[in-house]
Amino acid sequence: MIHLQKAEFLRSAADLSGLPRDGLPQIVFAGRSNVGKSSVINCLLGRKNLARTSSVPGKTANINLYAIDGQLYFTDLPGYGFAQVSQNERRRWGELMDRYFAGCRDIALGVLVVDLRHKPTTDDVAMASVFRQLSLPFVVCANKADKLGKTQLENCRNLVAETLDVAADRLILFSALKGMGKQELLTQIFAHIPNT
Ligand SMILES: Nc1nc2c(ncn2[C@@H]2O[C@H](COP(=O)(O)OP(=O)(O)OP(=O)(O)O)[C@@H](O)[C@H]2O)c(=O)[nH]1
Ligand SMILES: [Mg+2]
Numbered sequence: 001m002i003h004l005q006k007a008e009f010l011r012s013a014a015d016l017s018g019l020p021r022d023g024l025p026q027i028v029f030a031g032r033s034n035v036g037k038s039s040v041i042n043c044l045l046g047r048k049n050l051a052r053t054s055s056v057p058g059k060t061a062n063i064n065l066y067a068i069d070g071q072l073y074f075t076d077l078p079g080y081g082f083a084q085v086s087q088n089e090r091r092r093w094g095e096l097m098d099r100y101f102a103g104c105r106d107i108a109l110g111v112l113v114v115d116l117r118h119k120p121t122t123d124d125v126a127m128a129s130v131f132r133q134l135s136l137p138f139v140v141c142a143n144k145a146d147k148l149g150k151t152q153l154e155n156c157r158n159l160v161a162e163t164l165d166v167a168a169d170r171l172i173l174f175s176a177l178k179g180m181g182k183q184e185l186l187t188q189i190f191a192h193i194p195n196t
Helices: 037-045 087-103 122-133 150-164 182-191
Strands: 007-013 026-031 063-068 072-076 107-115 138-143 171-173
Touching: 026 037, 026 122, 037 063, 037 072, 037 107, 037 138, 037 182, 107 122, 107 150, 107 182, 122 138, 122 150, 138 150, 138 182, 150 171, 171 182
Parallel strands: 026 072, 026 107, 107 138, 138 171
Antiparallel strands: 007 063, 063 072
């Protein structure tokens, strides 16, 4: 049984050599820069500042790993789609992602974090196809739901689901700020971890 109690920052990996090789399952958090990937991780783990968050997008160019109860990892991928990033940085990001997804056998579930308020970008659609092409199960965590009113929620949920072509039960309305959707996402995560 996993309790999500002993969560610790393992390391920030600039390349594949920094990734764990113990075969433990990884829950992979992907998404545009500034959508709240690190905040979602903190929310799930009940920790204020384990994963570093920032109001300046495009800051984390490495893969950040969190070890949980010695049984699994949360993998915080560097955000994409930030306009002010140089061509070189963009290329480095793409190569790192290609190598990560080609080399990692331990991805148990992808969590594609998007901003519920906006139509998913072509980058988001591309990220969803990466999961699909590799036959990796993934859920969409539609974050920042606290910024929307009740009537907007449904419209935005439909737009996100349609654009990413995901079924309703694969999309979780989430607010890292308020804890909304936390149990639902944890349930999905636990369901994809072997032997628990
Ligand atoms: N209102 C609101 N703000 C949020 C929520 N989640 C994150 N934020 C804010 O969004 C900003 C970015 O959050 P991060 O968690 O650093 O985002 P990130 O995706 O990890 O960003 P990068 O690592 O730069 O790619 C911060 O200012 C957060 O406080 C949420 O659910 N609601
Ligand atoms: Mg982050």
